[in-house]
Amino acid sequence: MRRNESHMILKKKLSLPVIIALIFTMLASGNVYAADSAAPSTGTPTDASTANPAVPALDTQGKFNALKEKKIFEGTDDSGKEDFSQEVTRAQLAKVLVRLNGLDEDKAASAVYRDLGDAAWAAGFIGAATKAGLMEGVAEGTFAPAGIVTTEQLASVLARVFKLQAAESEVAKVTGTVSEWAKGYVAEAMSAGLMTSALDYTLPAKRELLVNTAYAAYQLIQAGGPPVTKVSVADFKATGAKTLVVKLNGVIADTSKLTVSILRGSITGAAVTGAQKWNTNKNEVTITLDTKMTEGIYTVKLDAVKDGGLSIDKGSAEVSVGNEKITQIDFTTPSDTIAQGMVKFTFKALNQYKEISDLSAAIFSIYTSPGLDFVPAGDSQSVVVDTVYGSQLRKDQPFEIRIVAPDYTVQANKTFTVGDLQTVGKVELSDVVYVNGKTKFEPGDTVTVPYKAFDQYGYAVIDLDVLKKNANTFTNAAGVIDTAAAYPPQGFGFIPDENGDGLPELKAKAVGNFNIYSVQDVQLSVTAFGSSQTATKVLKVAAPKTPFDISIGNFPNTVAVGDDDFYLPVVVKDQGGNLLSTDDVIENADKINVYGYGNGSISVGAKDAAGNFLGGIEKSGAYKGTIRISNLKTLTDQNKGQLTVKASVVTSGKTATATTNVVSKRYPRTVYLSAQMKPKMLPSLDMVNGRSENAFRLKFKDQYGEDFDRDYRGYAMKLTFAKTSGTVTDAVYVLRGATRLDRASSTFIVNGVDATVEGYDSGSSVSDFGYYRDRDFFFTAIPGDDNEGTYQVTAQLYKGDRTTVAAGTASLMSSAIATTQLIKGREANNLTYTLTPFANGIYAVDKIKDTLKGAETNTISTVSSSVTSSVYSTEGYSLENYFSGKVVLTAKDASGNVVQLPNNAIQSLASVTSANTRASAIVIKPKADGQTANFQDGYGIRGKEAGTTSISVIFKPSHYAGSKVAFLDKIDIKDDPLTVSSFTATYNGKAKVMALSQLKAGVTIFSGNSVDTAAKKLLLKQTFSNITLMDQYGNNAFKNSSIFRFAPVFGIQAFVSNVKWSSDNIVPGSGYIAIEFNGTGVNSLNGKTNAVTPVPAGVEPTDWVFASVPNADPAKDPAIQLKRGDAKYIYTPAISAVDGSPVEIASFTATVITANGKTISVDVYPDPSK
Structure with a gap:
């Protein structure tokens, strides 16, 4: 439809191979990126795998300069003027094509045209282009040298050369004036990035367009060509004993969308495994198999990932391989003269792929003449010969080593001469390998120093005795290296092989503790006696975990008379600039002085539980490691004024100060x-x-x-x-x-x-x-x-x-x-009503209906009975409703103001209808905290099965207006697996003080503080406070107890860690602290339901379950009950190993996690005085 040949500037005699050769020559002859880049000697396209790396983009002038330097373009006058606005004629194009193709001018060949009088300058180029079949006349004897090339004609050339394709949707995006035959070509060129949009494609092409288009095409070639979507195997070959290379018919945009499999045998053979590595252009993948190939056929098979945008054309290919065969053996020894000692002779064996085989020396047949003691390596191509043992060899005596391939097809032999006794002539040290991935040397560590030691003839020294006798190890490490150690000797030296490679180790050992006055980077040195040459390597030493520098955090925005106590954070660093942890700061609290001045009525420093001043850094509780500022409540406005807090590190003398003004009491x-x-x-x-x-x-x-x-x-x-x-x-x-x-x-x-x-x-x-x-x-x-x-x-x-x-x-x-x-009520007729859409859809809850339904019966007979049910059988349907999408109706006036509707505007359940009852149902959605919603505030759409639905809502905004209807179409009901998108708590990541009495009472982890009105006392229960979970649909918020009722759905787990008791001397195994929750009708930890006890009317037997902590009287039920959704701290003190008295808990960390890794935690400090 769009391929009308009469509109093409290159006539039908110009074959596609010629066009391709032309464009590749035009765009790939040399590197047109930069003048100082090396250029190929011919116009052969550069292979994608060896293409020059991309450099920053050039403007049109830069691109022109690059092409001009290659003699492809030239200026329009003697000064080299670019004249980008000049239209491109057929004569000019002929000249560029000939230059690109590396042809000589051929004026004689232009004699077939009679209209070249005004284009005599181009006759030679026109003749050469015609003779090469690159161009032809527009009619017999007529070339039309002044004919103008249009933009759409240029697009057609690019589309044909690169075999471009464009989706119909891309063709539809082409706007502006364009011939119908050329619209597809233009879309293809634009999709490939070779051309940008224009208002009129029928206009003449300017030199600027030709330069930019040629440059873009070159870049596309460098990238391997435009991405293909119909994939085939273009080439499949073995390049190594374990290596296969698959080349595709073109570049693919995303390698994850194509599966490449290797099979042993034909297409029905067994799969073999290996590592795959794609080249940069994404048109070739190298597969390194886990094991070597054996003689036979190997097949590659391509599979397109579903919905990945690829399809397979020729999706398989075979290659015939043989067993690995050694074709050449070469010695790689450094000298023909060897020392008297343990000498390691190395060689390399090449296979038929000209790669070094991984066959070890133990596989080869090795002979010596005279016969000597030797050990072939089992992990490398080397053999160790003891030239001293048995006194079989003397100085200046020759001997031969012969190595024969496993199949006896090739061999190598070499004669060596015995020299002097082996000594160490040279040592090379590599970077220190620190312990467990560390980057510095820490107290008590033993590190490895990789090395290479060579004898006087260049052979590796592998004899521990030779290393010890002929090399000296020493350091400048006062107080860092353990010079009293025997292993390694004096803390730094050679020791026997530890890693199985047969070579002695070089190691350094640290003392047990570093001193800040002696800590410095250590220089490790090894001197070779044979040459007096010394190799050194710096050992990075970690500063000790002791304070060296200190800074004080910011005061609150305002500090006023009458304020509560507050705590200033401090940042403490060691000598190396590393932050000390809170525990490190506490351990070194005696090295940090804290005091305040400027306001003597304010207390600066720690206090004990009774409020007695201790001074210094807080050493315990929720604010340990900080500076306490107290007594503000006792002040009057007469005490306002400047307050300065100063902290100093005793051992280093470093200080920090922070100043604020204490202002008048707040009102x-x-x-x-x-x-x-x-x-x-x-x-x-x-x-x-x-x-x-x-x-x-x-x-x-x-x-x-x-x-x-x-x-x-x-x-x-x-x-x-x-x-x-x-x-x-x-x-x-x-x-x-x-x-x-x-x-x-x-x-x-x-x-x-x-x-x-x-x-x-x-x-x-x-x-x-x-x-x-x-x-x-x-x-x-x-x-x-x-x-x-x-x-x-x-x-x-x-x-x-x-x-x-x-x-x-x-x-x-x-x-x-x-x-x-x-x-007025009549104004309801002038309002606009909308239903809030469900942007992420609604979950099809029937997918987890069985999980929510739980056991049909729960029969409990004894105190120790264990039931393995899921959630509660009678509340399963109610739980399903949590996942419904709440119907939200909003009214606005003409100005966009939201208008408050009456609570029961949606009047009854029947007023909301669903268009697809199989996919959805109308329910009352519970509130996030589990409370039952009112009809007017709780209508929801419960997803049942995947699909779509629509709803209509009949509502009554006023008596005057009567009933109205609102619609919401195309609501997606999805069955994508549930995940937690957000998991938060009010005090997540914070430290909280709670009353020890409340911990013993078994409060929930989401409790807030309350007041004992009779005792006029604040009850400190608060740790996490409000916990909220949101799934990925965005309609479903779960709060506090609701979260734990869905523990099996979201994979909720809760645990306690970092437990510290008020005394370390306790009876092992005594004391208990845990978070236990009733999420399934069974205790999350002990697996028990409640015993047979009198149950109030209307209460299910599984409404509550036992905690793990029993009463003192074992005949009674456990003291703490967990009701539906409860998650409580369950605690008993530890027992002193000294006198058997109770030992209370000092602190712990409470953590709750979800199956997809969302986490909340809080550090809890129970206060025994509360």
Whole structure:
């Protein structure tokens, strides 16, 4: 359709092989990248495997210069002008083609044309091009030398030469003016990167285009040509005893999309294994087999990976090979004269592939004359001869060694002469090999120093006695090398072979501890007595894990009178600049002095559990390794001012300081909206389940602009409700817990209390700041479609108490206003409604239905009964609903403002329908923490089987508007295996202090702190706090207990590590600390369910399971129960090995992991005083 030959500038007599030869000559004659690059002597295309490496891209001028230097292009005048804007004529093209092809001008051959009068300068080029069949006339006797070459004609040449192909989708992308016959050619050239888009391809080609296109084509050739998608074996051959090379018909874009297999025998033969290595151009792969090939046929087989974009044409080939055969043996000895001693003679045996065979000397037949004692190597081509043993040889005596191939087809022999007694003439040292991948020499290490020792005739010295007697090992290592060691001698020397290679080892051994005053890099030296030559190598010595340098971390943004204690981090480094771990810092805490000055009322340094000052670095607890700053709570504003903290390293004298200003006590300065309400809302449908509730929150900042929740005494907040416009006064009211603001009760004054007092319960009193800070307020509309108006709550922060605020004598500090507009019910008709799409699809949960369903029955008969069920049989369906996609309906007005809908806008289960009941079902989606959602807030699409579905949702935004419908099409239901995309916890990676009493009580790992209101005491339970897991679908968040109910699905495991007790002297095996969870109806650790006990009505026997810690009375049930989804710390103290008393735990690390490697952890420090 598009291959109209009448439009081509090269006529039909120009064969494809000639075109290819032409272009390869044009684009590959020499290296056109740079002038100083070596150029091939001929125009033969460079093999891809030896192509010059790519260099930075050139601009058009650079490309022209490179081609000009090769005499391919030249300027348009005597000055060499580029004239990139000049159009390319047929005569000019003929000249370039002849130059590219390396032809001589042939003016006589141009005599066939009668129209060359004005192009006499080109007659010789036109004649040569015509004679070579590169070009021909446009008609008999007519060449048309002034004829212009168009852009699309140039594209057609490139497409034909490179056999380019373009998908129909690529052809469709070609825009601009282009002849129908040329559209495909242009698409192909553009897809291959040889040409860029243009507005009009029928226009004449300019010299600039020809230069850039030629250069791009050259680069493509260097890369092996354009990628092919239809793959064939072009060549298959053996290049070594274990090596096969497969060459493809072209380059492939991605080698991972093609499987290359080697078979012994024909295509049905057995597969053989080996390592594959692709060349840079990705058109040739070398396979090194695990074992040598044996005589017979080997077959290569190509297979395209499914959906990888490749197809196979000629997908197999055979090669016939023979057994490896030695064809040549050569001695590789350094001299014809050998020393009197143990001498290692080396040789190389080449096989039929001209590669050195890996056959060892032990396979060959070896003879000596006279007959001597020798040992052929089993791992190399060498033989060791003892020229001294038995006194068979004397100085100047000749002897012969003959080596014969295993099949006796070839041999090599050589005569040697005995010289002087062997000595060490030269030693070479290589880089030190440190222990276990280390990069430096550490206390107690023994390192290897690779070496080569040669005798006076150049042979390797392999005799330990000769090395010891004729080479001296020494160091400059004071305090580093263990000079008292016997092995190696004096800490550095030659020792017998340890790795089985038959050669003595050279090793160095470190002392047990380094001293910071003596640590330095060590020079290892070996002197050869035969030449007095010395070889040296530097041994990098690690600085000791002792403090040398110190720096102090940043203070908090603000330090104020009355603040809690805080801890400054320190960074400690050794002499080598390496960071010391926290444990290293603690071990060396006595070497670090800490003190503060500038404010004597503030305590700088560690304290014990009773609050007594100890000074220095904190040595225990969650903040060990830091500097404690305390007593701020006892200060008054008279104590404000500068505070400087200084830390110094005693042994090095290095110091660090950090300074801050202690400012006045914090007070609440600003009230602000921390969560915004929606600007508009509709009336409620009813006041039971159909309320329209519009939420906002309040928080406070101190005078320094930081969030505040401390001592509110002396301050109060006035909440005022008002209707600012509208016809119905009581259409909206505001609720915060038990506090209601409406027309009748339009104001409420909040009293200031000290929120820092131990045991303060922020949610217990409606008159306290804590009851309102960061908690939901709700604008609540009453039913009434004609109701409208604007309503607001003003929060005013005053300096003063409730009495002065009520009296109007308090000072106003700050105000925050929450405003919403109630719109009439009829306005629901003017809103836009959308359903939130499921961007990643919904999981087809039927795939794991059996896992979630669990055992059909759980029969428990004794305390020790063990049940191996999965999750709970009666809650399986409920668990499936966790994976449903929640239906979220959003309303917006014409300006894009989100409008609050009534809670039961989606009125009933029947209102949501699925177009594919096999793929999905309508359910109520539980909340992330496992609580049952309300109908109005919980509709979800549960995926059942893979496929697609659509939903329609009937909802009622107002009584006036009646029912409406929203649609969501093409929802993907996928059965891709579940993975965890995110796994987080509030205090992941942090250190937390918890009360030892709470640890013993068995609190959950996601507990928050609580308050004992009777004892006015804060109960420290918090470690991880809120744990949240999200799968890859993005619809399914699991929180706290919900995560452990799905432990089998996500591969959840929890464990405790890094356990430290308050005493190391404990009875082995005593003490217990673990995280146990009830994720399957069976304890995660002990595999037990609950015993037969009285169970409340409606409670399943598997609602809870036993922990591993028993009561003191073994007849009773375990003390701690794990309810569904519970994950608790289970603990008993250890026992002292001294007096049998309890030994409490000092610290541990709690970790939870998923099957795909997501991890959360927290370091826990139980406080025995809490």
